[in-house]
Amino acid sequence: MEKSFIDKIFEAHQECPQCPTEEEVGVFFQELIGTLFPVYSKRTYKTREDLETHLLTLKGKLNEMLHIKQNFDGVHANENSTLFFEAIPEIFGMLNEDVSALYAGDPAAKSESEVIRTYPGFYAIASYRFAHFLYNRGVQIIPRMITEQAHSRTGIDIHPGAKIGKSFCIDHGTGIVIGETTVIGDHVKVYQGVTLGALSVNKEDAKIKRHPTIEDNVVIYANATILGGDTVVGHDSVIGGNVWITKSVPPLTQVNYQNKRQIGDNINSDTIRLKPLVK
Numbered sequence: 001m002e003k004s005f006i007d008k009i010f011e012a013h014q015e016c017p018q019c020p021t022e023e024e025v026g027v028f029f030q031e032l033i034g035t036l037f038p039v040y041s042k043r044t045y046k047t048r049e050d051l052e053t054h055l056l057t058l059k060g061k062l063n064e065m066l067h068i069k070q071n072f073d074g075v076h077a078n079e080n081s082t083l084f085f086e087a088i089p090e091i092f093g094m095l096n097e098d099v100s101a102l103y104a105g106d107p108a109a110k111s112e113s114e115v116i117r118t119y120p121g122f123y124a125i126a127s128y129r130f131a132h133f134l135y136n137r138g139v140q141i142i143p144r145m146i147t148e149q150a151h152s153r154t155g156i157d158i159h160p161g162a163k164i165g166k167s168f169c170i171d172h173g174t175g176i177v178i179g180e181t182t183v184i185g186d187h188v189k190v191y192q193g194v195t196l197g198a199l200s201v202n203k204e205d206a207k208i209k210r211h212p213t214i215e216d217n218v219v220i221y222a223n224a225t226i227l228g229g230d231t232v233v234g235h236d237s238v239i240g241g242n243v244w245i246t247k248s249v250p251p252l253t254q255v256n257y258q259n260k261r262q263i264g265d266n267i268n269s270d271t272i273r274l275k276p277l278v279k
Contacts, residue, residue, distance in 0.1 A: 020065040025145040028061050033126055036092055039117040059085050065142060080137050084130075091129050094166055098125050101167040105189055120154035121170030131160035162196075164188075165216070172222075179211035181229060186216045191241075193223035199246060215251065238277065252277045 003011075034041035035054060045051040059081055066077035102115045102122055109115050115122055127150035131143035143160035151157045155174040158164075162178050165186035170176060172192040178184070182196045198210035209229035214220070218233050221241040226233060233239060234251030243257045254275040 020068055020142065020145075022145055022149070024061075024065065025142055026149045028058065028065070029127065029130065029146050029149065031061075032058055032130065033123075036088070036095075037116050039113060055085070066139065080134070080139065083137065084133060087133055091133065094129055095122075095126055097167045098122065098129075098169070101169040101187065101189075102171075105169040106171055119170075119173075120156060121173045124150045124154045124156035124158055124173060124176075125164075125168055125170060126150075128158040128160060128162070128164065132162070132164075135160040162211070175223075181209045182211040183213040185214060185218070185235065188214055188216070189219045191220065191222040194220050195225045195227075197225070197227050199228045212245075236277065249274070250276075 030040070031054075034043065035051070035058065043054065045054070062084060063077055063081040066080050099112050099115050099122060102119055103109045103112045106115075106119075109119075124147075127146050131146040134146075135143040147158055147160050156170060156176045158176075158178045159180040159182070161180040162182040162184065164178075164182075164184045165188070167187045168184065169187075169189040170191075171189065173190075175193040176190060177195045177197060179197050181198075184196075196212050196214065198205070200210075212226045212228060212231040212233065214226075214233045215235035215237075217236045218239065219237075220226070220233075220239040223242045224239045224245070225243070226239070226245045228246050230248070231246060232248040233245070234249055234253060236251055237249055237253045237255070239245070239249070240254070240256040243255050245255065249255055254277050256273045256275065258273050
């Protein structure tokens with residue numbers, strides 16, 4: 001006899017009776033970033049021991065979420081949570097380099113504290129770096145929940161599987177999309193509306209590199225679209241706004257969008273111009 005709708009829903013609840021909710025994951029990350037960056041914190045610590053106790057509490061929360069949803073391959077929840085908290089000093093160091101890059105890259109920034117407190121790019125990068133560590137440990141759901149929480153807050157969509165080097169700068173940021181297999185080098189700056197995406201969305205391509213590689217010291221201006229797993233933007237290049245790129249760009253290259261109109265003959269010609277940069 002075919003199961004009723006209620007029976008199907010009830011069985012689904014039995015299979016996942018205590019899945020970590022979006023709210024639980026969001027609270028965990030908010031408390032974590034507030035612990036590391038006091039401008040986000042709603043807590044005060046009278047003693048060093050109070051801070052250590054709070055970190056142990058956070059570790060317990062992560063451990064509990066990993067136990068509740070065994071969504072990783074072959075690594076025990078206890079080991080994942082321990083390694084995550086052992087990695088925090090290194091991740092914290094990378095985030096401070098990101099803050100310095102954001103501050104140096106924006107004349108409007110008055111202090112690094114302002115960057116941490118108010119810049120959506122920092123919040124999105126912080127979410128990504130912590131989620132990326134869990135993703136690399138085989139955790140599947142929680143990293144996506146962390147970065148999607150940042151996505152909903154900032155409008156910046158970074159897949160936790162992307163590989164992003166040090167001193168990453170996102171200016172403004174709204175509408176940025178960075179796909180799962182994207183590789184970004186060091187000292188890269190990206191403006192709002194940039195898409196680093198795939199040429200196709202075929203499910204059979206899920207395990208191959210679908211997204212571009214951006215080498216060191218590249219600047220990508222607003223609304224540029226760069227697609228394809230074989231597409232490489234060479235180091236020290238500048239990608240102008242509104243360009244559409246599906247082929248590799250040599251190092252030290254400036255790429256501009258040009259729109260040419262000849263009113264008399266009613267000709268409209270859109271072109272991409274590559275210009276070598278002098279270093």
